[in-house]
Amino acid sequence: MFSGGINMNKYIRQTLIVFQNFSLFISAILGIIFYNCFNLDFYKNFYSKENLAPNINTSNDELINNTSNLLDYLNSKAELNTSWFTEKDILHMKDVRTLYNVSFYTMIFFIVLFIITTILIIILSKHKTMFYITRTFNKTLLAFIILIIVLAGIISYNFNSFWIKFHQLLFSNDLWLLSPDESNLIKMVPEEFFISLITTIILHILLLFVALLVLNNILKKRFRNI
Template sequence: MNKIKINLLIIIQTISLLISSILAIIFYNCFNFSFYENFYKKENLANNIGTTYPELINNTHNLLNYLKGDAALNTAWYSTKDILHMIDVKKLYDISYYIMISGYIIFVFLTILLLFLLKWKFLNYLTAIFNKVSISFVLAVAILGIVISVNFNTFWLKFHTILFSNDLWLLSPDESNLIKMVPEEFFTALVTKIVIHVLIFFTCLIVANGVLKKYFLKTR
């Protein structure tokens, strides 16, 4: 196998790992129930939206279980528009989950294939390419973080217009319990946390790759 093909396979392998890992971090944070609890308590949200804390918690569990496919949405709490929007969100979640799993499968398959074809020479190629691809991702995420910090509203509007083909996401607090549960402040905090976690993860990968490269060069 020539060098160009090897480099291409390693780029695909690395991108598959990074995209899947970003999605895994997003899922972890979105389904981290303690984040919801801390936000609700900090903002005194139950009292502010005219409900009880247990009811707010129960309907949050219901929302997350719906996304996992384990429950139907509570029609006594969520409006028709809430439910229609969440149908779109669940489709997006299902597609993203499939991409994450597929990416990890591609990563494992290509790792095994390249190890079989190249033996330990694979590490030479990997360490040479991995940082370049990873740094490109870090720069993209860092730029996104700057955009979010400067104007979250613009980012959030663009995010929804790109991912959704309708306006069901334009919910009003006057008629939507969903938007009351997760207002803009919630998503600002959540997205910020995701960006920080992604940057930390990428930094760890780059450092680990540097250690591997140094160790490999010393012992091979």
């Protein structure tokens, strides 16, 4: 009976650690996505590198102002500039804002889950908390790193196919099919922009995960004999 109780406690602790790891990695990935997507400097650097403003017949100031307006709209701080964005642009961005909101609350959910599972692990493990966490951490993290690398391979092999399937999966309409002849939105953020953005996001995720892997190995050695 006593042995069964110990095994049950071990199973619960291990399950909590997996959920804790999972929630940490998901919230970190979403946090990195939000940081890059709302980083105005990233847009400015892309516009400067591609010399975009004169290529789409606008001034750099107007392009930056409308980009700021776009990001403010996604943050529910402003309405889109109707003199710049077309009706179809606005309808699509409404869907995108809904997606961002769902993603934001998903991130908050996983942050809360991380905190709750961490507290429960501490209660169950007491002074051996770090020993148990670090023992499982690498396995879960390596699984995420492999998934990210596989995704990066798929994207680099055929970005256009990935981008189409991504939109078909997340949107229930075809408003995302914008024409450069009509849409200022697609002129501002062409395919090359998203290739650069997604590449940056993946690199940031991998850098963070490698840093976590190194940190965990250091902590694992420190808490091995506790």
